[in-house]
Amino acid sequence: xxxxxxVFNQAPxxxxxxxxxxxxxxxxxxxxxxxxxxxxALARQGGILGSAETSELAASAERRPPVLISHDASGQRIxxxxxxxxxxxxxxxxxxxxxxxxxxLEPRPGAHVARAAAFFLHGQIEAGSLCPxxxxxxxxxxxxxxxxxxxTLADRxxxxxxxxxxxxxxxxxxxxIGMGMTEKQGGSDLRSITTSARPLGAGxxxxxxxxxxxxxxxxxxxxxxxxxLARTDExxxxxxxxxxxxxxxxxxVRIQRLKDKLGNRSNxxxxxxxxxxxxxxxxxxxxxxxxxxxxxxQTRLDCVLGSAALMRRALVEAIHHARHRSAFGRxxxxxxxxxxxxxxxxxxSEAATALAIRLASAVASPEDPLARxxxxxxxxxxxxxxxxxxxxxxxxxxxxxxxxGYVEDGPMPRLYREAPVNSIWEGSGNVICxxxxxxxxxxxxxxxxxxxxxxxxAAGEPAMxxxxxxxxxxxxxxxxxxxxxRRTAMQLVxxxxxxxxxRHAPTVVAETFIAARLATTGGQVGGLLATPAAAQxxxxxxxxx
Numbered sequence: 001x002x003x004x005x006x007v008f009n010q011a012p013x014x015x016x017x018x019x020x021x022x023x024x025x026x027x028x029x030x031x032x033x034x035x036x037x038x039x040x041a042l043a044r045q046g047g048i049l050g051s052a053e054t055s056e057l058a059a060s061a062e063r064r065p066p067v068l069i070s071h072d073a074s075g076q077r078i079x080x081x082x083x084x085x086x087x088x089x090x091x092x093x094x095x096x097x098x099x100x101x102x103x104x105l106e107p108r109p110g111a112h113v114a115r116a117a118a119f120f121l122h123g124q125i126e127a128g129s130l131c132p133x134x135x136x137x138x139x140x141x142x143x144x145x146x147x148x149x150x151x152t153l154a155d156r157x158x159x160x161x162x163x164x165x166x167x168x169x170x171x172x173x174x175x176x177i178g179m180g181m182t183e184k185q186g187g188s189d190l191r192s193i194t195t196s197a198r199p200l201g202a203g204x205x206x207x208x209x210x211x212x213x214x215x216x217x218x219x220x221x222x223x224x225x226x227x228x229l230a231r232t233d234e235x236x237x238x239x240x241x242x243x244x245x246x247x248x249x250x251x252x253v254r255i256q257r258l259k260d261k262l263g264n265r266s267n268x269x270x271x272x273x274x275x276x277x278x279x280x281x282x283x284x285x286x287x288x289x290x291x292x293x294x295x296x297x298q299t300r301l302d303c304v305l306g307s308a309a310l311m312r313r314a315l316v317e318a319i320h321h322a323r324h325r326s327a328f329g330r331x332x333x334x335x336x337x338x339x340x341x342x343x344x345x346x347x348x349s350e351a352a353t354a355l356a357i358r359l360a361s362a363v364a365s366p367e368d369p370l371a372r373x374x375x376x377x378x379x380x381x382x383x384x385x386x387x388x389x390x391x392x393x394x395x396x397x398x399x400x401x402x403x404x405g406y407v408e409d410g411p412m413p414r415l416y417r418e419a420p421v422n423s424i425w426e427g428s429g430n431v432i433c434x435x436x437x438x439x440x441x442x443x444x445x446x447x448x449x450x451x452x453x454x455x456x457x458a459a460g461e462p463a464m465x466x467x468x469x470x471x472x473x474x475x476x477x478x479x480x481x482x483x484x485x486r487r488t489a490m491q492l493v494x495x496x497x498x499x500x501x502x503r504h505a506p507t508v509v510a511e512t513f514i515a516a517r518l519a520t521t522g523g524q525v526g527g528l529l530a531t532p533a534a535a536q537x538x539x540x541x542x543x544x545x
Contacts, residue, residue, distance in 0.1 A: 123309030
């Protein structure tokens with residue numbers, strides 16, 4: 001036996017950490033937004049999520065993606081999607097934490113913030129399992145308005161025990177709801193759908209219909225039911241499509257194949273066809289797109305939370321690596337250029353976290369003009385900016401690891417592959433920015449309240465005041481509005497983040513953010529902070545140790 005070398009100067013895997021207990025920014029955010037009562041539960045959840053066992057579940061769920069079994073041994077069509085046991089274990093964690101429903105069905109002050117924090121924690125460990133939980137959560141306010149239908153679903157939606165069994169909803173302990181909107185010819189243009197629905201009887205709201213057509217992206221085919229769009233005589237309409245018929249047979253939803261996706265591999269996405277599939281009309285006929293857009297307001301918030309979570313995990317991994325790896329005789333974390341990069345990444349991660357939690361708090365007060373502004377104007381803008389920034393952010397963190405970051409043995413490739421989905425799903429960048437413009441035009445009272453809040457936060461800060469004046473000038477140039485829509489969305493988000501940090505974060509965080517994002521052209525790449533003065537405080541706050 002002989003030995004060629006000794007292994008040293010390799011960073012140990014990040015294990016046994018608590019993503020809640022180590023996150024000062026998240027703890028402060030839930031306290032100020034009314035969810036301090038949930039801190040102990042979040043700490044317990046963080047302990048479970050940070051364990052080596054849960055990390056292995058996350059890795060296993062991606063290594064063994066779901067498989068479609070179209071027929072059974074006797075040749076009967078079953079359209080069953082089989083998941084790795086790790087997927088089921090991860091969904092059990094989410095359901096026990098109430099991420100799928102509790103904020104709606106067990107309401108109390110701060111409930112949406114508590115739920116957002118739990119979602120954010122889970123997203124740092126495994127993001128694919130968040131997708132069906134997001135859709136289930138977003139479907140509940142829509143379904144609650146359908147009294148007869150919701151009466152059959154309420155107990156299952158409230159259930160905290162995830163039930164993976166292939167059974168009709170009436171026989172299950174909990175329920176999971178998916179979405180099916182886009183078709184081959186349309187994508188984000190939902191008005192171009194060709195799937196048709198004909199009434200089985202009188203029709204109308206709550207009536208039964210038969211659907212014929214297809215969906216190009218059918219999110220989470222393992223769900224118990226889906227909300228889908230189909231065309232009636234009145235126009236695009238929304239339908240509740242259960243996977244089992246009232247007589248106990250399977251609904252006529254044929255899975256053609258599962259998507260072979262870049263990321264989000266633990267979660268199944270399918271192409272399906274409807275062969276007189278049974279559906280129940282939700283809302284008014286012809287108002288399906290309006291119904292779905294209401295749902296999208298919540299799913300877009302979860303895109304922001306999910307991207308902020310990926311950023312936070314990537315940041316922690318980068319700092320952990322830099323503290324345990326040496327180059328040229330010194331620890332990476334002590335070298336000036338690396339400290340500049342890590343400090344700026346910490347700054348951006350905290351700003352994303354603060355914004356995501358603030359947006360969650362606005363869900364509970366939809367009629368308040370200021371809360372409505374955060375929900376209707378800032379949420380889509382944040383969906384554009386935070387989700388877009390996460391891709392480059394995680395690439396920077398991967399680069400901190402060097403070659404090890406590019407190898408599947410570690411978490412960085414999974415985080416990097418996961419990042420683009422939030423930027424694409426529920427409207428890609430241009431679609432979202434056009435929605436921001438629509439919201440600005442339709443919500444003048446909300447916009448006025450938002451600008452007033454920004455102005456108040458900018459008092460005595462010249463860089464913020466200049467940025468706010470620039471935004472106001474842009475908003476008064478409707479002829480060029482579409483051309484500058486991305487810039488407008490970016491300016492809204494940066495001002496929102498600056499306002500939140502100036503009011504709530506330590507001075508070093510707020511002042512450095514304003515200097516890096518509003519007073520200069522910083523943020524184009526990481527590591528452009530002007531001076532080293534703030535680095536120690538930013539890094540110590542981001543990841544104690």
